[in-house]
Amino acid sequence: MANVHQLLERQQAWFRTGESRSYAFRLTQLKKLKQAVAEREAAILAALRADLNKSEHEAYTLEIGPFYTEINFAIKHLRAWMKPKRVRTPMTHLGSRSTIMPEPLGSVLIISPWNYPFNLTLTPLIGAIAAGNTAILKPSELSPAISGVLESLAAESFQPEYITVVQGGAETSRELVGLPFDHIFYTGGTAVGKLVMAAAAPNLTPVTLELGGKSPCIVHHDASIALAARRIAFGKFLNSGQTCVAPDYLLVHRSVKGALLEAIGQAVTSFYGEEPLKHPDYGRIASRRHYERLKSFLQDGKAVIGGGSDDESLRIAPTILEDVAWSSPVMQEEIFGPILPVFTYEDPQEAIALVNARPRPLALYVFSQNEAVQRQFTSSISFGGGCINDTMLHLGSPYLPFGGVGQSGIGSYHGEYSFRTFSHMKSVLKQTTAFDFPFRYPSFKNGIKIIRMLMKP
Incomplete structure (x- = not known):
């Protein structure tokens, strides 16, 4: 088993170089991921057959095809998602401009299950790449054939400081979720989801939990x-x-x-x-x-x-x-x-x-x-x-x-919601220097009257 602590530290150090932040880099990596999957379709289908006896019809319809839909959507809309968005400013802030700037969270962990082991590993990864993060993927040990394909895909397509796959059992997962990632994305059962959330709490690591329940x-x-x-x-x-x-x-x-x-x-x-x-x-x-x-x-x-x-x-x-x-x-x-x-x-x-x-x-x-x-x-x-x-x-x-609600999950993804899940929406207010309202300062006589007028109930 790889030294996962050192692997995370390498990813965190590489993230700080800023290389993953540009639109050009993210777009290139999304296209690289799409091409890597296209080149390995036969191997993916064979692995899904070996692990779960999935037919080509079922495997493509529910695993590979939806991946293409998601990644094509992300490639098409990435520039718009990344663009800072101007929002309105209240009268009390006259002279200023307000902007919401998406920025990557940093290094993220994606833990995927065995039932749709290809799609539920790579679809969250699309959002992580689009948002500009590094990622460690932990596929299920109960789907060993597809986990092997995913490991070779990542190793042959990306540098480990950026994206890598770590295989192992429950012990590996426990070690990973206790590390100071910037986000953990877990898909699986509610009981394990609670353990993931508890393990993430000491590091205040935010979590997305895609769970289940009785639908x-x-x-x-x-x-x-x-x-x-x-x-x-x-x-x-x-x-x-x-x-x-x-x-x-x-x-x-x-x-x-x-x-x-x-x-x-x-x-x-x-x-x-x-x-x-x-x-x-x-x-x-x-x-x-x-x-x-x-x-x-x-x-x-x-x-x-x-x-x-x-x-x-x-x-x-x-x-x-x-x-x-x-x-x-x-x-x-x-x-x-x-x-x-x-x-x-x-x-x-x-x-x-x-x-x-x-x-x-x-x-x-x-x-x-x-x-x-x-x-x-x-x-x-x-x-x-x-x-x-x-x-x-x-x-x-x-x-x-x-995504779920209550015990069926926390957070959501797909499309732009994946981008948002793996992004921090940073608020920036730019104030004018052309003038200054003196009533905001405590030394201004009767300033409270103006403030009450502007901020009345």
């Missing part, structure tokens, strides 16, 4: 059932459900439950055949420990779709569970697998109360044709982000901030 999917009686079923199955069972914004449980209007479950079953068959566990492109669970945890959840209800598993390949079939208790283990934590409990409701207020009785989720999905019902759900429930009549797609837009 509800609400299907009202007026939804387009066949379409909702396909989109729910898409969002839930891609990557074997190992997606932070996958629907975690279904809340279905009682009158359409049967029709929806039948349609989801048809969608699963159309995606993965009659025997998903034997489908060559159906993903596997990342680790034996995670597989056994998910397998135990199958006992928490009755499988009306799926329910099978394969101990050798670490696969669990796309599964819908009914007769699940809200107090059961499967409902006490984020599932993060291809198991979807289903509950029913009679009216929107009942569904809203059920969701709001639990920690605020990372995502919310609402299927309804009625705009008033859509507004009722989205305005009455606090959540990180979500979709109406779809799942997951909000995650792929560089125009929308992505």
Whole structure:
């Protein structure tokens, strides 16, 4: 394992040279990163297949393609993001000009998870580069093939004083988060997120925590059932459900439950055949420990779709569970697998109360044709982000901030929000020397009358 303390010190020293601050440098590095990925597409696809059995369709659609969208967006808008922005000045500051100047934070740490190990490592890096920082990347040890590709990509494209990859297990992560970085960006589970935040606190290191939670999917009686079923199955069972914004449980209007479950079953068959566990492109669970945890959840209800598993390949079939208790283990934590409990409701207020009785989720999905019902759900429930009549797609837009709220996360990124996450917005007021208002000084007689007039309630 590299001496991470010395590595950080080298990055901090190189950052102080100021080389990473110019527009030309940042633009060049973004283009270099894009080219490095393009040249390694085959290796990236092979590594994602090796780690998670991701098909080319799934890997490109959800990992490589969104990376290109993000980096192209950053290249296009970088100059505008970097430009100091003039803002208005109050009457009390007559004669002055106010400016907000983005500046890089310094040296940042990006810790990424195993479920989307390529995208969730390099998409935050786009923001760090665009903002002018140095970066240490710590990919997951549970996705060793793609971690190796990322390490070689960084080593062959950037000097270690600027960007580098550090591999290792939990001990390496603990050592890294205790160092005095200027920002830590962590994607993963809530329990580890709390540890990251605690470790960062002694250094007052700011953190972005992209976590998870139990994201509800609400299907009202007026939804387009066949379409909702396909989109729910898409969002839930891609990557074997190992997606932070996958629907975690279904809340279905009682009158359409049967029709929806039948349609989801048809969608699963159309995606993965009659025997998903034997489908060559159906993903596997990342680790034996995670597989056994998910397998135990199958006992928490009755499988009306799926329910099978394969101990050798670490696969669990796309599964819908009914007769699940809200107090059961499967409902006490984020599932993060291809198991979807289903509950029913009679009216929107009942569904809203059920969701709001639990920690605020990372995502919310609402299927309804009625705009008033859509507004009722989205305005009455606090959540990180979500979709109406779809799942997951909000995650792929560089125009929308992505992040959680409460226990589902702190901070956001994507597009300009990534640039802002890795920047300090520095305030500068430039005052005129052509004149000076004497009433501001304590020696001016009756100055308080003028001040009260200018700053009256």
